[in-house]
Amino acid sequence: MTDQPDQAYREYVTDRQPMLRRLAYLLCQNWHSADDLVQNTLVKLYLRWERVAAATDRDAYARTVLVRVFLSERRTSWARRVVLIDSAQDSTAVNDPDPAAAVAVRTALAGLPPRQRAVIVLRFYSDLSVDQTAEALNCSAGTVKSQTSRALAALRRALPDEEPAAPHRGAPR
Numbered sequence: 001m002t003d004q005p006d007q008a009y010r011e012y013v014t015d016r017q018p019m020l021r022r023l024a025y026l027l028c029q030n031w032h033s034a035d036d037l038v039q040n041t042l043v044k045l046y047l048r049w050e051r052v053a054a055a056t057d058r059d060a061y062a063r064t065v066l067v068r069v070f071l072s073e074r075r076t077s078w079a080r081r082v083v084l085i086d087s088a089q090d091s092t093a094v095n096d097p098d099p100a101a102a103v104a105v106r107t108a109l110a111g112l113p114p115r116q117r118a119v120i121v122l123r124f125y126s127d128l129s130v131d132q133t134a135e136a137l138n139c140s141a142g143t144v145k146s147q148t149s150r151a152l153a154a155l156r157r158a159l160p161d162e163e164p165a166a167p168h169r170g171a172p173r
Contacts, residue, residue, distance in 0.1 A: 026121045029110040041066040064136040074114040108158035116151035
């Protein structure tokens with residue numbers, strides 16, 4: 001690569017690395033694994049920078065690469081055999097208004113299968129449409145909808161109810 005494309009790549013990475021890192025963390029649930037995921041993604045982006053630079057939406061391209069690298073890593077036998085536990089508190093943690101709720105949501109999200117977790121993160125964190133999520137995951141819109149439905153049902157089961165539900169009409173009291 002000449003210096004001009006390298007400079008454009010460096011500028012893009014400088015601007016977008018925090019966003020990619022947060023997205024990777026939501027997928028991995030571990031800052032160290034997220035950093036590795038971002039690094040692998042950035043290598044792939046660098047190797048295809050001419051194609052990335054020509055893309056109409058570089059962020060969508062980068063998200064797609066990141067999610068596909070994540071899913072690819074989850075398919076390997078190493079990912080199934082080794083579970084890394086991050087016991088140290090991260091200094092970049094966000095101060096949530098309700099830390100207990102944030103921990104409960106992250107724990108529930110971590111309990112989802114990788115593909116369902118990716119769908120939830122792309123749809124609700126990255127605010128992508130069904131079609132954009134399908135393109136990023138290389139699947140159909142119907143698959144995104146069914147995975148979203150299953151993931152939301154699993155999250156509802158895993159998260160405690162804040163207040164008891166009102167009784168249904170006709171239900172015994």
